[in-house]
Amino acid sequence: MGLDVNSIRSEFPILNRKLPNGKKLVYFDNAATSQKPQCVIDAMSRYYEEYNSNAHRANHTLADEATSALENARRTISSYFGTSPEQLIYTSGATEAINLVAFSWARENLSKGDVIVLTEMEHHADIVPWQQLSKDMGVEIRYVPINIENYFLDMAAFEIAVKDASLVCVVHTSNVLGIRNPVEEIIQMSHDSGAKVLIDCAQGAPHEQINFDDSECDFIAISAHKMAGPTGIGCLLVRKDAMEEMGPFMTGGSMIKSVTTKGSTFQEGHAMFETGTPRIAEAIGWGAAVEWLSQYDMEEVHSHIQEIASWTAEKMKNIEGITIYGDPKKSNSSGAVSFLHATIQSQDLALLLDEGGFAVRTGHHCAQPLMDALGVPSTNRISFWIYNTMDEAKSFVEHLEYVVKRFS
Numbered sequence: 001m002g003l004d005v006n007s008i009r010s011e012f013p014i015l016n017r018k019l020p021n022g023k024k025l026v027y028f029d030n031a032a033t034s035q036k037p038q039c040v041i042d043a044m045s046r047y048y049e050e051y052n053s054n055a056h057r058a059n060h061t062l063a064d065e066a067t068s069a070l071e072n073a074r075r076t077i078s079s080y081f082g083t084s085p086e087q088l089i090y091t092s093g094a095t096e097a098i099n100l101v102a103f104s105w106a107r108e109n110l111s112k113g114d115v116i117v118l119t120e121m122e123h124h125a126d127i128v129p130w131q132q133l134s135k136d137m138g139v140e141i142r143y144v145p146i147n148i149e150n151y152f153l154d155m156a157a158f159e160i161a162v163k164d165a166s167l168v169c170v171v172h173t174s175n176v177l178g179i180r181n182p183v184e185e186i187i188q189m190s191h192d193s194g195a196k197v198l199i200d201c202a203q204g205a206p207h208e209q210i211n212f213d214d215s216e217c218d219f220i221a222i223s224a225h226k227m228a229g230p231t232g233i234g235c236l237l238v239r240k241d242a243m244e245e246m247g248p249f250m251t252g253g254s255m256i257k258s259v260t261t262k263g264s265t266f267q268e269g270h271a272m273f274e275t276g277t278p279r280i281a282e283a284i285g286w287g288a289a290v291e292w293l294s295q296y297d298m299e300e301v302h303s304h305i306q307e308i309a310s311w312t313a314e315k316m317k318n319i320e321g322i323t324i325y326g327d328p329k330k331s332n333s334s335g336a337v338s339f340l341h342a343t344i345q346s347q348d349l350a351l352l353l354d355e356g357g358f359a360v361r362t363g364h365h366c367a368q369p370l371m372d373a374l375g376v377p378s379t380n381r382i383s384f385w386i387y388n389t390m391d392e393a394k395s396f397v398e399h400l401e402y403v404v405k406r407f408s
């Protein structure tokens with residue numbers, strides 16, 4: 001049937017926005033954060049207008065309503081990700097989810113000399129917590145390289161690196177290259193070696209239906225704001241046996257069973273890791289986003305995005321001086337197109353594109369080891385989502401052609 005993109009666009013008020021220079025916004029920075037449909041904005045406003053209260057505390061009507069909404073959202077979100085509410089720990093996003101694994105699982109279960117396998121294409125969120133752990137505990141980190149010819153992970157190197165590893169942490173889909181890693185194979189090979197696996201699905205979840213239980217993965221990290229949800233919330237999905245091996249992360253209110261001046265005892269399950277006042281409005285907003293997204297077939301969403309991305313990348317290749325990093329033609333590529341111009345600096349190019357109304361990302365994309373592997377300090381990146389259109393892509397290519405002709 002195809003997506004009715006015009007109807008989808010009408011649900012996103014921001015897409016009608018005009019920039020200060022009068023240009024219509026063309027939002028191509030979706031890998032950084034997606035826009036939010038009206039129903040998500042409304043769900044969060046309704047909470048503040050009608051039943052704002054703390055959750056899991058008082059017995060009054062508003063408190064009951066807030067608690068029910070928080071826990072209903074957990075049911076909706078966990079079910080969307082193919083698992084049960086008990087396996088979902090609310091976090092501030094993928095970054096906190098990965099830090100939670102580093103603090104609560106790795107510190108409890110690893111010791112000096114144990115091996116953690118990462119890849120060169122990880123986001124800093126999946127590098128720095130492990131480097132800190134290595135400094136504190138002496139664990140060894142191995143980085144699997146990418147094949148610079150085709151930008152894919154070097155699976156022969158992965159096979160060697162994983163042999164005596166205790167933990168493997170791999171990005172589902174690169175935020176720079178748009179490359180989707182063979183996560184099914186990675187999970188299988190890691191488990192065959194006796195290692196636990198964490199998959200960073202910050203970029204994967206907006207493009208693909210993630211089914212946690214079927215994946216047999218031990219940990220999955222997700223951010224809501226890249227999939228129509230609000231900022232400030234995400235989750236860590238954790239298998240039951242792995243959760244039982246985890247110690248407390250942040251401590252304080254909500255996560256305790258009892259506290260005396262002598263010491264404290266802790267809640268079990270996800271409650272142990274959700275300390276302090278929960279992210280109530282954000283959870284409600286994410287629940288609404290997931291309900292909204294559930295009406296679409298993610299395979300259809302993905303092919304819509306991928307069609308625009310591969311068309312745009314092919315056109316861009318014909319523009320003098322443009323180099324593309326990644327393989328947007330690959331059917332499972334996410335729609336992130338990283339590129340550079342030979343003589344126009346990436347920051348300048350971003351400003352020239354912004355003058356045309358095009359919001360694009362520039363920089364190292366929190367992936368400096370990948371930038372080093374590519375031999376560049378930064379790239380420009382366009383990234384598409386469900387509401388982008390081929391017309392927007394065409395106007396982008398025209399504007400880029402104009403900018404390159406005029407300024408190179």
Ligand SMILES: Cc1ncc(COP(=O)(O)O)c(C=O)c1O
Binds near residue numbers: 171175
């Ligand atoms: C692949 C990847 N991992 C992790 C993150 C961190 O997500 P957040 O900043 O929402 O915690 C990002 C954000 O861009 C990302 O693209």
